[in-house]
Ligand code: AP5
């Protein structure tokens with residue numbers, strides 16, 4: 253399966269991406285996480301991309317395309333992947349299609365998780381992430397037992413540098429300006445599937461999974477490429 257997840261910041265792409273990865277045994281690849289790893293490395297490139305992330309702006313297309321292309325060429329991606337946060341511009345979407353086309357592959361579904369901007373801000377303001385295993389919590393909806401400690405691994409929970417209200421508002425504007433056109437790009441040839449993201453996590457996953465089961469069944473009878 254080769255899937256992309258779209259949706260406003262805070263829509264639940266990371267949360268749902270993990271569930272899909274677990275059920276279908278494909279890697280969940282978050283471009284945001286790849287970028288945060290580069291920032292944590294403390295290199296010159298890390299410092300450069302950090303300045304974009306802190307302002308809520310997109311990093312340059314060329315860099316994002318290079319990072320994701322390298323990641324999906326690794327051996328664990330042979331059976332597919334679910335991309336989260338990439339593509340984020342039409343140029344990135346075209347680059348991904350071109351690269352896959354050279355390999356005789358394609359993006360089979362673009363899954364758009366829909367929430368309102370108001371819900372996005374509320375979710376981002378109260379998100380906490382484990383510094384060790386990356387598990388995602390919410391101070392109200394999905395709390396860890398101890399507010400500072402991860403239930404899974406005991407790691408310390410932190411707030412992302414771009415989760416301040418000001419940066420979150422800019423991220424929403426950037427999404428509308430630069431990423432929203434990507435929905436149109438995938439809708440033009442029938443690859444876009446929308447899901448109501450404003451329900452409990454398991455209900456959102458159940459809807460999303462209906463589409464994936466349809467894809468898995470169509471593959472069995474040879475309909476998908
Ligand atoms: P990225 O890390 O991709 O951030 P984002 O798109 O802004 O999305 P988030 O990670 O904030 O939200 P999410 O949809 O994953 O939601 P989550 O599951 O965590 O990108 C960060 C930055 O990196 C960008 O701003 C840019 O600078 C750069 N970047 C990344 N990709 C790039 C690219 N391709 N090109 C250029 N630059 C790029 O959930 C959010 C919260 O809600 C959590 O607390 C969660 O517990 C809670 N929650 C989840 N589901 C539900 C639910 N159903 N009900 C209630 N609460 C829920």
Ligand code: MG
Nearest residue numbers: 265266282284
């Ligand atoms: Mg995320």
